[in-house]
Amino acid sequence: xxxYAYIALFAVIxxxxxxxxMLLSWAIRPHRPSKVKLEPYECGEIPFGNAWRQFKVxxxxxxxxxxIFDVEAIFIFPWAKELLNFKAKxxxxxxxxxxMIFIAILVVGLIYAWRKxxxxxx
Amino acid sequence: MQITLTGIIRLVFERLHIPANWVAxxxxxxxxxxxxxxxxxxxxYLIYGLRKIMGWIQARIGPNRVGPYGLAxxxxxxxxxxxxxxxxxxxxxKWPFIIAPIIVFVPAYxxxxxxxxxxxxxxxxxxxxxxxxxISAILSIPIIGIITAGWxxxxxxxxxGSFRAAAQLVSYEVPLALAMIPPVMLAxxxxxxxxxxxxxxxWFGIFPKWFLATQILGFAIYMMAxxxxxxxxxxxxxxxxxxxxxxxxxxYSGMKFALFFLAEFAGMFTVSAIAATLFLGGxxxxxxxxxxxxxxxxxxxxxLVLIFVLMWIRSTLPRxxxxxxxxxxxxxxxxxxxxxxxxxxxxxxxxxR
Amino acid sequence: MAIRTEEVQINMGPQHPSTHxxxxxxxxxxxxxxxxxxPDIGFLHRGIEKLAEKRTYHQFVGLxxxxxxxxxxxxxxxxxxxxxKVASIEVPARAEYIRVIMMELNRISSHLVFVxxxxxxxxxxxxxxxxxxxxxxxxDIFEAVCGARLTYSYIRPGxxxxxxxxxxxxxxxxxxxKMPQRLQEIDELLTGNQIFLIRSRGIGVIxxxxxxxxxxxxxxxxxxxxxxxxxxxxxxxxYPDLDFNVCTEDTCDCLGRYLVxxxxxxxxxxxxxxxxxxxxxGEFTAxxxxxxxxxxxxxxxxxxxxxxxxxxxxxxxxSASPYRLHWRGxxxxxxxxxxxxxxxxxxxxxxxxxxxxxxxLGEVDR
Numbered sequence: 001x002x003x004y005a006y007i008a009l010f011a012v013i014x015x016x017x018x019x020x021x022m023l024l025s026w027a028i029r030p031h032r033p034s035k036v037k038l039e040p041y042e043c044g045e046i047p048f049g050n051a052w053r054q055f056k057v058x059x060x061x062x063x064x065x066x067x068i069f070d071v072e073a074i075f076i077f078p079w080a081k082e083l084l085n086f087k088a089k090x091x092x093x094x095x096x097x098x099x100m101i102f103i104a105i106l107v108v109g110l111i112y113a114w115r116k117x118x119x120x121x122x
Numbered sequence: 123m124q125i126t127l128t129g130i131i132r133l134v135f136e137r138l139h140i141p142a143n144w145v146a147x148x149x150x151x152x153x154x155x156x157x158x159x160x161x162x163x164x165x166x167y168l169i170y171g172l173r174k175i176m177g178w179i180q181a182r183i184g185p186n187r188v189g190p191y192g193l194a195x196x197x198x199x200x201x202x203x204x205x206x207x208x209x210x211x212x213x214x215x216k217w218p219f220i221i222a223p224i225i226v227f228v229p230a231y232x233x234x235x236x237x238x239x240x241x242x243x244x245x246x247x248x249x250x251x252x253x254x255x256x257i258s259a260i261l262s263i264p265i266i267g268i269i270t271a272g273w274x275x276x277x278x279x280x281x282x283g284s285f286r287a288a289a290q291l292v293s294y295e296v297p298l299a300l301a302m303i304p305p306v307m308l309a310x311x312x313x314x315x316x317x318x319x320x321x322x323x324x325w326f327g328i329f330p331k332w333f334l335a336t337q338i339l340g341f342a343i344y345m346m347a348x349x350x351x352x353x354x355x356x357x358x359x360x361x362x363x364x365x366x367x368x369x370x371x372x373x374y375s376g377m378k379f380a381l382f383f384l385a386e387f388a389g390m391f392t393v394s395a396i397a398a399t400l401f402l403g404g405x406x407x408x409x410x411x412x413x414x415x416x417x418x419x420x421x422x423x424x425x426l427v428l429i430f431v432l433m434w435i436r437s438t439l440p441r442x443x444x445x446x447x448x449x450x451x452x453x454x455x456x457x458x459x460x461x462x463x464x465x466x467x468x469x470x471x472x473x474x475r
Numbered sequence: 476m477a478i479r480t481e482e483v484q485i486n487m488g489p490q491h492p493s494t495h496x497x498x499x500x501x502x503x504x505x506x507x508x509x510x511x512x513x514p515d516i517g518f519l520h521r522g523i524e525k526l527a528e529k530r531t532y533h534q535f536v537g538l539x540x541x542x543x544x545x546x547x548x549x550x551x552x553x554x555x556x557x558x559x560k561v562a563s564i565e566v567p568a569r570a571e572y573i574r575v576i577m578m579e580l581n582r583i584s585s586h587l588v589f590v591x592x593x594x595x596x597x598x599x600x601x602x603x604x605x606x607x608x609x610x611x612x613x614x615d616i617f618e619a620v621c622g623a624r625l626t627y628s629y630i631r632p633g634x635x636x637x638x639x640x641x642x643x644x645x646x647x648x649x650x651x652x653k654m655p656q657r658l659q660e661i662d663e664l665l666t667g668n669q670i671f672l673i674r675s676r677g678i679g680v681i682x683x684x685x686x687x688x689x690x691x692x693x694x695x696x697x698x699x700x701x702x703x704x705x706x707x708x709x710x711x712x713x714y715p716d717l718d719f720n721v722c723t724e725d726t727c728d729c730l731g732r733y734l735v736x737x738x739x740x741x742x743x744x745x746x747x748x749x750x751x752x753x754x755x756x757g758e759f760t761a762x763x764x765x766x767x768x769x770x771x772x773x774x775x776x777x778x779x780x781x782x783x784x785x786x787x788x789x790x791x792x793x794s795a796s797p798y799r800l801h802w803r804g805x806x807x808x809x810x811x812x813x814x815x816x817x818x819x820x821x822x823x824x825x826x827x828x829x830x831x832x833x834x835x836l837g838e839v840d841r
Contacts, residue, residue: 055481087471438601444507
């Protein structure tokens with residue numbers, strides 16, 4: 001349990017440090033806002049309206065494919081760790097073949113996405 | 123007797139009659155603060171190093187005014203950023219705008235929890251048994267912060283930058299994770315110390331048994347993904363100075379900008395340190411005969427060499443375009459990374475160690 | 476179900492790292508794709524054409540530096556040629572040769588800036604520093620010859636401001652000797668780079684017909700395969716006596732325009748060498764009165780500047796200052812094509828296309 005308490009401690013220290021430096025800088029920095037200064041930067045011109053639009057994002061399908069692949073990667077991790085153990089138990093080829101099937105399915109999925117033109121940014 | 127942090131604190135607590143069950147939490151606290159200061163120090167001198175190395179590559183001098191050889195330049199820069207007015211656009215989304223740098227910085231710091239700087243438990247804050255998985259999990263958190271930053275700024279350049287960042291980091295997360303799997307397979311362990319230990323020994327009395335020997339492809343994939351993850355040219359499309367002004371941190375100034383900067387350079391050290399650990403034997407010496415040099419120097423030396431390579435690439439190459447970057451990641455790196463796993467599986471099964 | 480998206484308008488410039496000065500591009504983007512691009516100019520307008528009407532002919536020389544400030548010698552030269560035409564001044568042979576040497580050196584320096592800046596637009600930081608190091612040598616030569624490093628005012632009506640100082644010959648020859656190897660260095664760093672090639676090949680295509688109908692000139696036109704060069708087609712000065720080629724590329728893209736310019740650097744080196752060898756003795760300037768009052772009339776002079784067909788149209792009413800002066804800046808005319816060239820490309824390509832046209836805002840806005 002201590003292991004994971006450590007992660008929490010790191011997170012807390014990290015956040016505390018960030019807040020500390022921000023407060024420190026808040027305490028010593030000047031603060032002289034003006035209307036022009038607080039305008040969003042658009043290369044020195046008055047911006048064309050708000051940036052919060054229904055912007056076309058070319059990558060949302062990448063994000064979906066990413067979710068699949070990242071989850072798959074997490075499935076591979078435990079297998080990767082245990083592969084030597086399987087080999088020691090004489091199950092090496094069996095475990096290897098199983099993972100090959102898994103990766104083959106992944107690759108088929110990748111090829112499918114590729115052929116569908118999903119992996120093209122536009 | 124070896125002097126360790128735990129030993130020192132236990133001794134002090136005994137003298138001061140503080141109960142012994144306070145020792146462990148205090149050690150943790152002190153260790154994390156040490157790591158924090160280590161990061162600050164490393165980042166200060168990585169920035170200096172980058173500027174000096176780029177100066178050297180580009181036939182100019184680099185910083186040389188503040189302190190001897192300009193060594194205090196980045197300290198001066200940090201102090202300037204600390205005392206600089208912090209401008210938040212009037213139309214920005216206030217709280218996300220403030221929180222975004224924290225979301226980006228904290229994971230960059232948390233990764234250091236598992237990085238083994240040297241031999242044994244006293245050179246790593248906490249050697250988690252799922253170290254590699256922890257790294258790949260933590261490294262994907264900053265994306266959220268970057269998207270938050272771009273969105274909260276209410277600035278179109280920032281927004282474009284953060285969209286690009288999301289696409290890029292997400293896409294290169296996969297090859298990065300897939301490239302970290304083969305060392306796990308070869309070592310049979312996800313703990314970073316375990317992986318380093320598995321690389322001990324030499325072949326034919328001369329070649330170190332580093333995983334690089336069978337993982338040249340994996341190492342190359344990892345380094346390319348690492349370039350993208352640490353946002354360096356040729357993959358720095360999320361900042362892309364000549365295209366998007368400064369990308370997602372266009373609107374940031376003062377200390378908030380400094381946190382982004384800190385996270386970026388801390389990340390550069392992280393990815394190099396992980397590469398050194400997974401592929402180059404971490405703190406192991408090149409040859410056992412050289413083990414009189416302390417492990418921590420081996421580790422830092424290998425990491426710095428890799429950082430130098432990253433900086434070298436950064437100052438040599440032009441930048442790829444966003445669609446080229448994506449198709450390279452998905453159509454080249456990911457298939458190769460999968461292939462590399464298959465190859466490594468064959469190595470594990472059919473070659474005796 | 477299709478997701479509804481909006482096109483967004485965004486200002487690129489005037490304060491943007493890669494609009495090469497204070498150009499404002501109004502981009503309409505759909506995601507990363509540029510749907511429409513409209514250049515908006517005038518941020519650097521100083522009214523130089525109007526200023527000419529209130530200056531004497533000699534006073535105006537200083538302002539010709541400030542149009543295309545990266546190749547000020549060529550600006551000086553075209554103005555001087557127009558004045559000489561309208562006032563019928565005969566330029567001594569030595570002055571003509573010195574002019575050609577200086578103009579070609581200036582063309583090299585301007586193209587070097589282009590190579591560096593184009594690399595920088597594509598994200599390569601190092602070539603910029605290297606080309607500026609090379610350019611520094613040319614700056615030193617110019618400093619030796621006229622004392623200025625950017626705004627020379629060296630080529631004046633009648634000839635040049637002063638004779639080439641002793642030792643300058645060696646200085647230029649040393650530069651000529653060093654340059655081919657330096658160019659190869661840049662080639663290795665940039666031209667042979669795979670990322671550079673995929674970023675510039677097939678980007679910003681403009682066909683020869685379109686290029687002609689947009690009246691493009693200079694490397695922008697020659698990059699589309701049209702071998703039009705004022706030095707060959709409407710010869711001036713001593714160019715007919717010099718041997719050089721007109722570089723063209725058929726690719727019509729950013730890479731083509733880049734290769735034309737790097738080729739022209741090599742051609743200019745050849746020209747400078749020939750002109751140095753043939754440099755005659757004699758006067759460096761004709762006798763020109765302090766207050767020049769040319770007879771009423773008009774003249775049009777054109778030179779091939781680093782950016783294209785640079786022309787000056789000058790009307791004299793017999794007084795001490797021009798009645799009207801018009802500056803045909805090639806940057807201004809080349810810029811008109813950018814909207815068509817970037818349509819359908821990505822934002823990153825806009826930067827590359829704009830960089831490949833190599834505009835100078837001083838000349839666009841005048």
